[in-house]
Amino acid sequence: MNKDNGEAGAQHRKKLMLEGREDTRAVRECLQGKIEAFEFLVKKYQDPVYYIAYRMVSNQEEAKDLAQETFVKAFEKLDTFNMKMPFRSWLYKICSNLTIDNLRGRKGREISVRIANDARETEGGRNMHLAEFVAPEREIPENVSLSNDISRYVQEALDGLPENYRLVMVLHHMEGLNYAEIGKVLGVPRNTVKTWAHRARGELCGSLKGVV
């Protein structure tokens, strides 16, 4: 059993290494002026980048914009890419930063709405329901293998986590990155990622009590 796991791990590492070389070659070609090389990278990573963005912001339109922005930014900054770093980690780092900025901006907008709402209430204006403004849009994808209800509950529980915990859950459990690679993406030590993962799973278990 352990031997099987070891072999599977070695095969996975080999696959990642080959993919990494392929990506680095594509980056070099792109830097030499071959736009098709960047097209190859976009096509290879469009689904995971979109998926990470979606799981972070729970909104398809925003996820599409964030994924697009990720690739445009990657293209702009391609000459700063360190060829020794996996392209995947670098790309996910751009995506993570953009999604976190987006979520912080959203919080700022929610606070502004709250302040405006409070002001209206104190002025004796129409008493608007705060939930109309602050409830984030949630969309549940179709054709799901997991029950819609469960995936909705889990997505809501994920949305309740701090952004860094949420990212760790998405990158580790949904994208299959190990803690060391997540550390590179988030710019924190591996052990910090591990601690965040433990706390995140603990909080998810707490939130999903009675559901699972």
Add this chain to the structure above:
Amino acid sequence: MSGNGGETGCEFALRTIEILGDQKLGPGRRSRLRRHIETCPECKADFERMTAVIDILENMPRMSAPEGFADKVLEVIMAYMPVGDLDSIDEHGHRKVWIAGAVFGVSIALGLAVVRHFIEHEGENGIDQDDERVSKERESYAAATSS
């Protein structure tokens, strides 16, 4: 936290449950945990909840980028940076700014040299023309006074 495993057993179980999502458990740890949760319903519930949460996270429905996403991205990139600009990047990824700077400098120097030459040449012509005009005027004045 109760059961035959006692406090040490529950502590071990909690620690093990915490790392369930990190790695696959070794056989020794797995069997010790199994023995404990058989006798401790609270740890068993924690274990089952954690495994369910991990299972759900790892099987959340995958989503693909929308149709035509890559084309749209490339369209945006091409709109603000034509392919020609890509040629200004060398094989190490550094833009050939120094080449552009050198070309610009040489162009300015050449331009200045041409302008200077032109001004000087035109100036000399101007002086010659003035001299010619003055001598003609002198001649006509001399002719007029002598007659």
